[in-house]
Amino acid sequence: MQAAYLAVIYLFCLGLYCVVTEKNLIKIAMGFVIMEAGVLLFLVCLASFPDGVPPIVLEGVTSSSMVDPIPHALSLTAIVIGAGTTGYMLSLIIRLYRQAGTVRIDRMGRTEQ
Amino acid sequence: MTLGKTATLAFLVILAVLLFSAMGALPETTDRMEAGGPTWHILRSAVPDTGAVNLVTAVLFDYRAFDTLGEATVIFTAVAGVVLVFAREAMVLSGKGLSPLAKKSMDILTPFIALLGFYVILFGHISPGGGFQGGVILASWAILVVLIYGIRTEEDVLTGFVKMFLESAGALLFVALGAVALIGGREFLSNLAAGFSPGDVGSVISAGSIPLLNVAIGLKVASGLAMMFVTMSKKDGDS
Numbered sequence: 001m002q003a004a005y006l007a008v009i010y011l012f013c014l015g016l017y018c019v020v021t022e023k024n025l026i027k028i029a030m031g032f033v034i035m036e037a038g039v040l041l042f043l044v045c046l047a048s049f050p051d052g053v054p055p056i057v058l059e060g061v062t063s064s065s066m067v068d069p070i071p072h073a074l075s076l077t078a079i080v081i082g083a084g085t086t087g088y089m090l091s092l093i094i095r096l097y098r099q100a101g102t103v104r105i106d107r108m109g110r111t112e113q
Numbered sequence: 114m115t116l117g118k119t120a121t122l123a124f125l126v127i128l129a130v131l132l133f134s135a136m137g138a139l140p141e142t143t144d145r146m147e148a149g150g151p152t153w154h155i156l157r158s159a160v161p162d163t164g165a166v167n168l169v170t171a172v173l174f175d176y177r178a179f180d181t182l183g184e185a186t187v188i189f190t191a192v193a194g195v196v197l198v199f200a201r202e203a204m205v206l207s208g209k210g211l212s213p214l215a216k217k218s219m220d221i222l223t224p225f226i227a228l229l230g231f232y233v234i235l236f237g238h239i240s241p242g243g244g245f246q247g248g249v250i251l252a253s254w255a256i257l258v259v260l261i262y263g264i265r266t267e268e269d270v271l272t273g274f275v276k277m278f279l280e281s282a283g284a285l286l287f288v289a290l291g292a293v294a295l296i297g298g299r300e301f302l303s304n305l306a307a308g309f310s311p312g313d314v315g316s317v318i319s320a321g322s323i324p325l326l327n328v329a330i331g332l333k334v335a336s337g338l339a340m341m342f343v344t345m346s347k348k349d350g351d352s
Contacts, residue, residue: 005136012132013125020121042136049142054241055156055168063156068142069168070152073177076169080184080245080334084191087341091195094345 004045011038025093025103029086036082040075047071163304164311164320165238173243174323178302181326182287185333189284192337199344210263219261226254234331238320244327248334255339259346268343276336276343283333290322290329 011034018031052067093103100108146152155176159168163175173181210216230250237243255271291302293309305311309321318324 002137005133008136009129009132013129016128017121017125021118046139046142052142056240057160057166057168066156066168068146068152069155069159069172072169073172076173076243076245077180077184081187083338084187087338087345088191088194088198091198091341091345095198 004041008038008042008045011035011041014038023104023106025096025105029089029093032089033082033086036078040078043071043075043078160314163323164314165323166315167238167240167243169241170238170243170323170327171320174238174326175304178291178304178326181330182291182302185284185287185330188334188337189280192280192341195341196344199347210266211261215261219257222257223254226250226257230254230331230335234327235317235324237327238323239315239317244330245334247327248331249338251331251335252338252342255335256342259343264343264346271339273340273343276340279332279336280340283329283331283336286329286332287326290325293322 015031015033015035015038018034019028022028022031047068047070049067051065053061053065055066055069055072057063096108097103102108146156155168155172159171159175160166163171165171165175230247232247233242233250234244234247237247258266258270294303295301304321304323311321312319314320
């Protein structure tokens with residue numbers, strides 16, 4: 001489980017590094033999506049344990065061997081909200097690109113047409 | 114490497130160490146589930162409580178159904194925001210579509226995509242899936258049509274009005290199903306307690322209102338995401 005947490009931290013920090021240092025708006029949006037992937041992986045890690053089975057009641061499956069269904073439902077919520085915010089973020093970037101002619105924030109305002 | 118990047122890296126290393134020590138202090142999953150908390154309760158009594166054998170769906174559409182209504186509102190808000198950002202764009206033909214080969218393949222694929230989407234929506238309470246996942250599959254159909262046939266055909270097959278109608282119908286169906294419980298004096302969105310039949314547990318028609326709520330969410334997600342993609346792929350009116 002410790003190794004999975006390391007992957008969560010790596011993904012989150014990688015995304016945050018992208019968001020802070022990149023100048024390209026599309027790459028900043030990608031950074032947000034990578035951070036979100038890290039958070040989702042964390043939720044899945046919280047739910048799971050070795051030899052856990054999916055939380056679907058079938059014959060011959062005991063409830064003590066099922067993984068926790070609550071973080072799964074929460075991560076579904078997080079995915080939906082992530083899709084909504086990513087779509088809105090990208091639409092604002094498209095609009096900015098049409099206005100400024102570039103997606104790089106350090107070149108915006110210098111290339112007035 | 115600039116000063117800013119070095120400072121960011123140093124900050125991230127500190128953040129990573131703090132996060133790792135915090136995560137190490139978390140209780141083990143199995144310990145947390147033994148404690149008699151919500152998970153313990155759901156794993157033992159979700160099937161008699163809700164009639165759904167997929168416990169994730171039971172949590173999402175029964176125990177936390179009100180939260181799911183809020184989630185659907187988030188999708189609606191995102192779609193409204195995207196449409197608002199592009200409100201003044203004119204509809205210009207964006208691409209004539211791909212080759213006849215791709216179009217023919219799309220014709221063959223369409224029924225299978227629809228079948229998978231509806232299967233995932235309607236079997237959400239007994240197998241992995243549900244309204245959100247199936248809705249995304251159905252939205253991928255609209256996106257493929259835009260990519261392969263071009264945006265004009267997509268607008269002919271599925272006009273903006275139809276998508277708007279489907280999204281509103283999904284939201285209203287969800288609220289109406291929740292309001293049915295109010296008539297019997299139960300809490301908003303309560304399921305079996307409000308008189309919905311649990312049916313034959315494990316079959317398609319079971320789990321009270323959960324399959325209907327799945328259909329409502331599926332309609333909403335499919336039309337919402339399709340509307341978002343089509344709005345974003347419109348070309349600028351001036352260029």
